[in-house]
Amino acid sequence: MRYRSRVARILTSDHFDYIAAHTRPEDPFLAGLRAAAIEAGLPQISIGWAQASLMQILLRLRSARDVLEVGTLGGYSAIAMARALPRGGRVKTVELEPAHAAFAREWVARSDVPDRVEVIEGAGRDVLGGLEPASADAVFLDADKQSYVVYGEACLRILRPGGMLLADNALAFGSLLDPECRDDSVEAIRRFNDWIAQSDGYQAVLVPLGDGCWVAIKE
Ligand code: DHB
Ligand code: MG
Numbered sequence: 001m002r003y004r005s006r007v008a009r010i011l012t013s014d015h016f017d018y019i020a021a022h023t024r025p026e027d028p029f030l031a032g033l034r035a036a037a038i039e040a041g042l043p044q045i046s047i048g049w050a051q052a053s054l055m056q057i058l059l060r061l062r063s064a065r066d067v068l069e070v071g072t073l074g075g076y077s078a079i080a081m082a083r084a085l086p087r088g089g090r091v092k093t094v095e096l097e098p099a100h101a102a103f104a105r106e107w108v109a110r111s112d113v114p115d116r117v118e119v120i121e122g123a124g125r126d127v128l129g130g131l132e133p134a135s136a137d138a139v140f141l142d143a144d145k146q147s148y149v150v151y152g153e154a155c156l157r158i159l160r161p162g163g164m165l166l167a168d169n170a171l172a173f174g175s176l177l178d179p180e181c182r183d184d185s186v187e188a189i190r191r192f193n194d195w196i197a198q199s200d201g202y203q204a205v206l207v208p209l210g211d212g213c214w215v216a217i218k219e
Contacts, residue, residue: 011208016050019050019209020048020049020050023049023050023053024053025049026049026052029079029111029112030049030052030076030079030080033074033075033076033079033107034046034074034076036074036103036107037073037074037076037103040074040103042073042074042099042100042103043073045073046073046074046076046077047076047077047142047168047210047213048209048210050209050210051168051209051210051213052076052077052080052081054207054209054213055077055080055081055084055140055166055213056080056081056083056084057084058138058164058166058215059081059084059085059137059138059164060084062137062138062162062163062164063086063137064084064085064089064137064138064164065085065086065088065089065090065137066089066090066092066135066136066137066138067081067082067085067089067090067091067092067136067137067138067139067140068091068092068093068094068128068131068136068138068139068140068158069081069091069092069093069094069139069140069142070093070094070124070127070128070139070140070141070142070143070151071094071095071124071141071142071143071144071168072093072094072095072100072101072104072119073095073100073104073142074100074103074104074107075093075103075104075105075107075108075111075117075119077140077142078091078093078104078108078117078119079107079108079111079113079117081138081140082111082113082116082117083112083113085116089116090116090117090118091116091117091118092118092120092127093117093118093119093120094120094121094122094123094124094127094128094143095119095120095121095122096121096122096123096124096143096144098121101119101121104119105119124143124144124147124151125147125150125151125154128151128154128155128158129154131158132158133157133158134157134158134159134160134161135158135160136155136158136159136160136163137159137160137163137164138159138163138164138165138166139151139155139158139159139163139164139165139166140166140167140168141155141165141166141167141168142167142168142169144185145169145172145184145185145186145188145189145192146184146185146188148167148188148189148191148192149188149191149192149195152165152167152192152195152196152199152202155218156201156202156218159218160218161218161219162217162218163217163218164215164216164217164218165196165202165204165214165215165216165217165218166213166214166215166216167192167196167213167214167216168210168211168212168213169189169211169212170189170192170193170206170211170212170213170214171189171206171208171211171212172185172186172189172190172211172212173185173186173211174211176189176190176193176212193206193214196214196216200219201218201219202216202217202218202219203216203217203219204216204217
């Protein structure tokens, strides 16, 4: 018999509002960044605060120092992650779109962690390919979904043993289980989910916060 939890029968959007209301509040700086990103016309696809908070807790548990992000957007998650690192820690964040990278650089410079975030303009595949083996404690994937499997494979080389892989949009923008939906990005997420679930390289669990966040540890 297929396992169905009680939670699966009761969770509604009200519960996610409740979860957000029971998370330490988003600080004014990140709230300001979010508002400015909307004003500047950036896509409104940044992670939510509860997910950022989960990621900060995981980075702190891991005592992560060297973090890589693929897909900077406006810099919200990079700044949030940088705040969870010890002094000397660093987030390298890769962004393909020059206007997004420029926005992120501006907000990093104004933040409380200007020396902990480096915005690298370029393609994730190129930047990952140039990184040293076993040089990262954690990687957050939030870029082009078609490349997620390639990124996940590259991270097996880049991550230190016991390093953490986080990946956004595991629930494919809400369309994961819609059999009619054959959108390229949704199909790519389905392929990534199947790949990481059966990977010998990672122990992984899909956490249903935001649009779904994979939390995986490199074996
Ligand atoms: C899209 C990308 C994201 O990373 C996200 O969180 C939501 C939407 C998108 O490409 O549409
Ligand atoms: Mg995302």
